[in-house]
Amino acid sequence: MGASFGGYSALMSPIIEPDLYKCAVGVVGVYDLPLMFKEGDVQERRSGDKYLKAVLGQNVALQESMSPSYNIDKLKVPVLIAHGGMDQRAPIEQAESLIAALEKEDHPYEYLLFEKEGHGFYLEKNRLKYFKRVLKFLGKHIDF
Numbered sequence: 001m002g003a004s005f006g007g008y009s010a011l012m013s014p015i016i017e018p019d020l021y022k023c024a025v026g027v028v029g030v031y032d033l034p035l036m037f038k039e040g041d042v043q044e045r046r047s048g049d050k051y052l053k054a055v056l057g058q059n060v061a062l063q064e065s066m067s068p069s070y071n072i073d074k075l076k077v078p079v080l081i082a083h084g085g086m087d088q089r090a091p092i093e094q095a096e097s098l099i100a101a102l103e104k105e106d107h108p109y110e111y112l113l114f115e116k117e118g119h120g121f122y123l124e125k126n127r128l129k130y131f132k133r134v135l136k137f138l139g140k141h142i143d144f
Contacts, residue, residue: 001025001134004090004119011068011079011098018076023141025080025134028119030090032070032097033063041088069097072105079109080137082130084117110137 002010007029014021030036033056042048056063064070079102083095095111102109112133114126121127138144 001027002029003027004029007031007090008068011075012066012071014077015068015071015074018074021077023077023079023137024075025082025137026068026098027082027130028084028087028090029081029094029098031068031094031101033067034060035093035097039093040091069101072101072107075105075107078137078141079107080112080134081109082112082121082133083114084119084121085113085115086118089119 001024002008004027007026008031010024011026011029011031014024036052036056037043037049043052068075079098081095081098083090083092085092087094092113095113099109099111101107110133112130114121114123114130117123117126121130
């Protein structure tokens with residue numbers, strides 16, 4: 001489970017080690033690395049674009065090979081995705097890319113969208129709904 005880069009890591013980890021995990025929770029995550037160059041606020045700044053090129057490179061095939069959205073066929077665990085509809089750092093297109101890939105592979109997932117939240121959940125009612133959903137999801141997939 002993780003948020004932002006942690007959301008990326010939460011999805012990539014069970015792709016890399018499919019037998020190690022029982023489920024994954026991605027929160028406001030980055031799931032499609034090539035999309036980082038097209039959507040969101042990072043690439044809008046010259047320094048952000050320079051950063052992306054330095055960290056991710058410009059080889060799209062390599063970016064795809066390191067993106068959860070392009071590797072769902074290796075994923076064995078159910079997924080919970082939580083995202084803010086107004087997220088500029090990891091825009092909603094990141095979640096939509098992952099969901100499209102999950103649906104294409106008929107992979108089990110749950111989705112929690114907070115349309116008026118950004119890169120995190122700040123309204124108390126949304127935080128409560130989010131934490132309850134995470135506990136329910138984890139309870140279903142992990143023996144406590």
